[in-house]
Amino acid sequence: MAEVSLRNVTKNYGALEVVHGIDLDxxxxxxxxxxxxxxxxxxxxxxxxxxxxxxxxxxVAIGGNRVNDLPPRERNISMVxxxxxxxxxxxVRENLGFSLLIAKRSETEIAxxxxxxxxxxxxxxxxxxxxxxxxxxxxxxxxMGRAIVRHPDVFLFDEPLSNLDAKLRTQMRIEIKxxxxxxxxxxxxxxxxxVEAMTLADRIVIMKDGDIVQVGTPLEVFERPxxxxxxxxxxxxxxxxxxxxVSGGFVWITPDxxxxxxxxxxxxxxEGQRVTFGFRADNLMPKGHALTxxxxxxxLSLTITLAEPLGAETMLLSELAGxxxxxxxxxxxPVSEGEVLECQLSLDHCHLFDTATGKSxx
Amino acid sequence: xxxxxxxxxxxxxxxxxxxxxxxxxxxxxxSFYSSFTPYKLTRPSTLWRWVGTANYERILSDLNFWAAxxxxxxxxxxxxxLELLFGLGIALMVNxxxxxxxxxxxxxxxxxxxxxxxxGFQFKFIFNDNVGLVNNALQSLGITDxxxxxxxxxxxxxFSIAFAEIWMSTSIFAILILAGLxxxxxxxxxxxxxxxxxxxxxxxxxxxxxxMPFIFIAMTIRSLDVARAYDIVQIMTGGGPAxxxxxxxxxxxxxxxxxxxxxxxxxxxxxxxxxxxxxxIYFFRKLSAARAExxx
Amino acid sequence: MSTIATDRxxxxxNRQRAxxxxxxxxxxxxxxxxxxxxxxxxxxSFRPTVEIMxxxxxxxxxxxxxxxxxxxxxxxxxxxxxxxxxxxxxxxxVTSTIIAIGIGMAGGYAFARYRFRGKSYYFVGLxxxxxxxxxxxSLPLFIVFxxxxxxxxxxxxxxxxxxxxxxxxxxxxxGFFRQIPKELYEAAEIDGCTRWQAxxxxxxxxxxxxxxxxAIFAFLTSxxxxxxxxxxxxxxxxxxxxxxxxxxxxxxxxxWGGMCALAVLMILPALALTFIVQKHLISGLTFGGVKG
Numbered sequence: 008m009a010e011v012s013l014r015n016v017t018k019n020y021g022a023l024e025v026v027h028g029i030d031l032d033x034x035x036x037x038x039x040x041x042x043x044x045x046x047x048x049x050x051x052x053x054x055x056x057x058x059x060x061x062x063x064x065x066x067v068a069i070g071g072n073r074v075n076d077l078p079p080r081e082r083n084i085s086m087v088x089x090x091x092x093x094x095x096x097x098x099v100r101e102n103l104g105f106s107l108l109i110a111k112r113s114e115t116e117i118a119x120x121x122x123x124x125x126x127x128x129x130x131x132x133x134x135x136x137x138x139x140x141x142x143x144x145x146x147x148x149x150x151m152g153r154a155i156v157r158h159p160d161v162f163l164f165d166e167p168l169s170n171l172d173a174k175l176r177t178q179m180r181i182e183i184k185x186x187x188x189x190x191x192x193x194x195x196x197x198x199x200x201x202v203e204a205m206t207l208a209d210r211i212v213i214m215k216d217g218d219i220v221q222v223g224t225p226l227e228v229f230e231r232p233x234x235x236x237x238x239x240x241x242x243x244x245x246x247x248x249x250x251x252x253v254s255g256g257f258v259w260i261t262p263d264x265x266x267x268x269x270x271x272x273x274x275x276x277x278e279g280q281r282v283t284f285g286f287r288a289d290n291l292m293p294k295g296h297a298l299t300x301x302x303x304x305x306x307l308s309l310t311i312t313l314a315e316p317l318g319a320e321t322m323l324l325s326e327l328a329g330x331x332x333x334x335x336x337x338x339x340x341p342v343s344e345g346e347v348l349e350c351q352l353s354l355d356h357c358h359l360f361d362t363a364t365g366k367s368x369x
Numbered sequence: 370x371x372x373x374x375x376x377x378x379x380x381x382x383x384x385x386x387x388x389x390x391x392x393x394x395x396x397x398x399x400s401f402y403s404s405f406t407p408y409k410l411t412r413p414s415t416l417w418r419w420v421g422t423a424n425y426e427r428i429l430s431d432l433n434f435w436a437a438x439x440x441x442x443x444x445x446x447x448x449x450x451l452e453l454l455f456g457l458g459i460a461l462m463v464n465x466x467x468x469x470x471x472x473x474x475x476x477x478x479x480x481x482x483x484x485x486x487x488x489g490f491q492f493k494f495i496f497n498d499n500v501g502l503v504n505n506a507l508q509s510l511g512i513t514d515x516x517x518x519x520x521x522x523x524x525x526x527x528f529s530i531a532f533a534e535i536w537m538s539t540s541i542f543a544i545l546i547l548a549g550l551x552x553x554x555x556x557x558x559x560x561x562x563x564x565x566x567x568x569x570x571x572x573x574x575x576x577x578x579x580x581m582p583f584i585f586i587a588m589t590i591r592s593l594d595v596a597r598a599y600d601i602v603q604i605m606t607g608g609g610p611a612x613x614x615x616x617x618x619x620x621x622x623x624x625x626x627x628x629x630x631x632x633x634x635x636x637x638x639x640x641x642x643x644x645x646x647x648x649x650i651y652f653f654r655k656l657s658a659a660r661a662e663x664x665x
Numbered sequence: 666m667s668t669i670a671t672d673r674x675x676x677x678x679n680r681q682r683a684x685x686x687x688x689x690x691x692x693x694x695x696x697x698x699x700x701x702x703x704x705x706x707x708x709x710s711f712r713p714t715v716e717i718m719x720x721x722x723x724x725x726x727x728x729x730x731x732x733x734x735x736x737x738x739x740x741x742x743x744x745x746x747x748x749x750x751x752x753x754x755x756x757x758x759v760t761s762t763i764i765a766i767g768i769g770m771a772g773g774y775a776f777a778r779y780r781f782r783g784k785s786y787y788f789v790g791l792x793x794x795x796x797x798x799x800x801x802x803s804l805p806l807f808i809v810f811x812x813x814x815x816x817x818x819x820x821x822x823x824x825x826x827x828x829x830x831x832x833x834x835x836x837x838x839x840g841f842f843r844q845i846p847k848e849l850y851e852a853a854e855i856d857g858c859t860r861w862q863a864x865x866x867x868x869x870x871x872x873x874x875x876x877x878x879x880a881i882f883a884f885l886t887s888x889x890x891x892x893x894x895x896x897x898x899x900x901x902x903x904x905x906x907x908x909x910x911x912x913x914x915x916x917x918x919x920x921w922g923g924m925c926a927l928a929v930l931m932i933l934p935a936l937a938l939t940f941i942v943q944k945h946l947i948s949g950l951t952f953g954g955v956k957g
Contacts, residue, residue, distance in 0.1 A: 057851075057855060058854075058855075059851050059854070059855075078854065078859070079851075079854040079855045080854055080855070080856075080857040080858060080859065084855060085855055085856070086851075086852065086855045088848045088851070088852060089848075090846060090848055092846065092848035092849050092851065092852040093852075094849065094852075094853075094867055094871070095871055096867075096870045096871050096873075105853075105856050105866075106855075106856035106857050109856060109857040109858050109862065109866075110857050153852075153856070157856075157857075376779070376781065377775070377779060377860075378775040378778075378779035378781050379775075379781075381771040381772060381774055381775035381779075382771070382772050382775045382787070384767075384768040384771055384772070385768055385769065385771070385772035385791070385831050385832075385835060388768055388827055388828050388831055389791070389794050389828055389831065389832070391824075391828075392806075392824055392825060392827070392828030393794045393797060393802065393828050394794070395809070396802060396805035396806050396809050397797065397802070397805065399805045399808070399809060400801075400804055400805035403805070403808075410808075458691075459695050462688060462691055462692045462695070463692070465688060466692065473692075473696070474943065475939075475940060475943055476696060476699060476700065477699065478939050478943050479699065479700075479703065479936060479939065480699060481939070482885055482889075482935040482936065482938070482939040483703075483889070483932065483935070484888070484889030484890075484891065484907050484931060484935070485889065485891060486889070486891040486907040486910060487889070487907070487910070487928055487931060487932065490910060490924060490928060491702050491703070491705075491706055491928070492702065494705070494706070494709070494921055494924075494925075495702055495705060499718075499720070500717055500718055500720075500722075500921065502701075502705050505722035508721070508722075509721070509722060509724070536698070536699075536702065540699075589792075592796065593792060593795050593796045593833075595798075596798030596799060596800060596801070596892070597892075599798065599799070599800050599892055600891045600892055600907075603891075603892075604911075618798060618800045618801075618892075621800055621801065621804070622800050622803075622896075625804045625807075626807075626896065631804060631808065634804055635804055635805065637801075638798075638800070638801035638802075638804055638805075639801075641798050641800070641801050642796075642797050642798065642801050645796040645797065645798055646793050646796055648796070649789075649792060649793055649796040650789065650793070653789050653792070657785070
């Protein structure tokens, strides 16, 4: 059993604190993704779990044991690095077996473990090559193989896919997910790409400026973002956000543009409160091109400034109260610039944030 | 957990510091002390007589010393500048070659690996007025009837020494500048070409700024070794004839070992050390600045 | 219109041709100047003394091994104990190189991998010790070594060369270690290595060729050094080859042929080693030092 827990963990470089007291519990076999913009402290947190950075304050425990002062080699973890960090002077076989060699396991045992890992990741034919002779995706696989060969308590991934091209990234994402299903182990995965976070994670930890902003399953953070930061960070395209004022059951964006206050929020907002109205592109669709859905809707008449056909759907860009907003057209037909479309906004999926604090009002 | 241990980097640097301290620092302190005494090797007791700055006053009022000092500065200025210029030219030429480049580069490195003393001997032989290659060739070709006194005439002797020095040290410039040219991204040059730069303009505004750090690395490495000229001069002319090619270093060696006047020689030594340190620090600063500018 | 275009094309073509001719000539001249002095020495080591001294010069050389025979024939011509010098040079250079690499590699690793205050000052300071002219250093060392009783010994000269080679070895190895991403030793640490194991199992093997170049450079520095060796060694038992070269000069005469033969003996190892290191040496020099 290897659950990972962080208690009030801080990190500072001199006077500069980059991680401010993080609390996090990761269950056994759970796949947790730390996600956030660069400089949010996610990598530092991962490296503190790995033992590559000193822990300035608080406590990190793996499997219930405090590991703050243990060197990496005594934490029984393995890690996949962004640039893979394969040993260039060793063959793939030697790379995979290195940790066991250091642990002084017998030759047959090493060979067995290497073969197992190689077959899981389909590395069989590459075993006698050196890293320089491998493609990016193959290196990535070797790095993962090196991580699993030892059956560690925890896998750590530090932006492992960011050096791959888009197509390969999607493919490796699936492989990582499959790998987790095959070798059930606790995984802590760091990325700045919210798509990776959404697709891989059992639970997502969203970080910003050295703090955890929200922890939840992918659906939770997508559907119930706690603040405007999460709302605009998670989901693609980012959530449309319009600032306005509550008055008489409506949110007044400008004197000309008003949106009905979604019923879930009535009673949670004060008259005259400044709020940010948020909705996703998926919930703004031209009439006749939406999924049939019951529930409250608001009608909007939008002048299209740009249409991006993606095949199955077309992204529609328009402007509302001086803010660029995005909608979506399912079963698309050609749309020309300047065309006026009658659209429906599904109010049940809208969000309301306090403008002053950015916090969700739900 | 409280660990009373020196940091790892200090432990790793310790052997270096100890070796340098024992072999270089302590002797330097000793020589600094002795430069304030009238120490003579032949009379050890003179080591304990303090004469203050008398040695320094003496060399600073000594015309021979100033002549040697001025000659050294002049020699270094000319040699370093020409080495840079030739090195740059050679690097540019080799860079343009399309085949056999590796061979040319290897050939370029040869002089770098010659012992300075060997370079001295080599050119002493080549410039020998009687059996040297240069005079033999000049006479056989009928350019001159008399044997030119390459190592005796003061101007010709300085020329010969400078030639040897430049022959030996141009390589380091050529090699490092060539490395810079290899590392240089092609896009800016191509963009400049399309934008209508003449070859000279693109060299002046794109290639040269990029090469600056490499030039300064070469200068820095070179400045660590300026005193190598001692070996060459010592062998080719020994500072003579009649002090015409005397440099600070040969003068110092003569004063110390031949005249056995260690105190005053050490005072001269300090002047020469300051000279080397000045060159080194100057180029190190230039190097850091150039590197920072390019974001290397 | 089209004739103007043709003319301009021709102009550029001619200029191109002239340039490439000048380029070739220039390069040829440079290579001649670099190669001829060395070749002249080699050539003369194979010529009889009479011919070297001949007036007017003889341009068609005759071949003889007389100088080499004299050199390797024990005491040699004029009693220059070449073998002893060669052995001294070899012992002193090899030993000092091994020690300097050990010490310098530790220092270079510290500069490449650790952050500490005043790092660049330490670095420049170290280099300044290297900048101290050999002659200037030889004066106090001569006195100190004489006192301690290690003048004219292998040990004394080895010490000096270690101190002389350490700063530059630090510079070079710093450059080589810096080229190795630090994730490599982090990966090794996670794979269960101690820092010590991580270094020897991963970083050192990766930097091996670089360290070898640094070693060869240190070796050549010791092999070629003259200013210090000429003062700190006196007898056959410790004189190195550069100092031994002086033995061929008598008061007014120089044994050119013998000297050339010894010179060839000195150059050969240097050239061979240069050939091996050239690539790595440059990358180490340009990567190391004064940043970060």
